[in-house]
Amino acid sequence: MWSSVVAALLVVPLLAAGCSEHNLDEVRLSEQAVLDAGEIARRPSAYYGHLVTVVAEVEAVHGPHAFTLDDGAGLEVLVVVPKVATPVKRAREVTVHGTVRSFDANAFDRDYVWFEVRAFDPALLRRFTERPVIVADSIRDHEGGDLIAGAIRRTAAAE
Numbered sequence: 630m631w632s633s634v635v636a637a638l639l640v641v642p643l644l645a646a647g648c649s650e651h652n653l654d655e656v657r658l659s660e661q662a663v664l665d666a667g668e669i670a671r672r673p674s675a676y677y678g679h680l681v682t683v684v685a686e687v688e689a690v691h692g693p694h695a696f697t698l699d700d701g702a703g704l705e706v707l708v709v710v711p712k713v714a715t716p717v718k719r720a721r722e723v724t725v726h727g728t729v730r731s732f733d734a735n736a737f738d739r740d741y742v743w744f745e746v747r748a749f750d751p752a753l754l755r756r757f758t759e760r761p762v763i764v765a766d767s768i769r770d771h772e773g774g775d776l777i778a779g780a781i782r783r784t785a786a787a788e
Contacts, residue, residue: 667700669729673761676729681763683725690719691753694743698725698763707732707753707762711743717768727765732757737764 666685669676683706688699696717697705708725710717717723730737734754737744741764746754 663724665700666698666706667702667704669761669763670700670704670706673729673731676761677731679729681727681729683763684722685725686722687717687719690717691750692748694748695753698723707757707760708765708768709737709744709762710765710768711741713768715770718770721770721772724767724769724771725763725765726767727763729761729763731759732762733759 663682663684664676666683669681669683683698685698685700685706688697688705690696691707693713693716694711695707695709696719697707700706708727732754734746734749738746
């Protein structure tokens with residue numbers, strides 16, 4: 630018993646000191662395996678509903694709320710985002726963290742306060758319908774830091 634108390638007295642302060650030094654966003658992103666965008670495009674059903682972290686180059690920007698990631702093999706993954714603090718730039722490498730969903734514009738319009746169907750190019754909406762999309766809650770570029778503040782999902786009270 631006495632050895633347990635002594636061990637707790639020694640370990641607890643060390644744990645508390647270690648935890649206070651960590652940025653919680655960095656911990657969340659670093660504890661998750663990084664996926665290739667092509668892996669999500671090839672096997673979307675394995676990732677639907679799951680949080681993922683992807684590091685890839687931005688292939689194309691489709692307005693302030695969407696861009697595609699380049700997997701290097703011609704497979705595209707669309708990323709949709711709420712309001713960006715800093716615009717995403719083509720050909721920049723980014724780290725995207727978010728939830729993979731099958732793209733359905735009507736469901737997104739219902740589920741996300743920031744999603745406005747009219748703000749998206751109809752051709753883009755058609756191209757990605759029922760394909761995997763990452764709803765980003767964090768985007769970082771490797772030069773400028775954080776680009777968004779988070780995806781807000783509609784609550785039952787807001788509907």
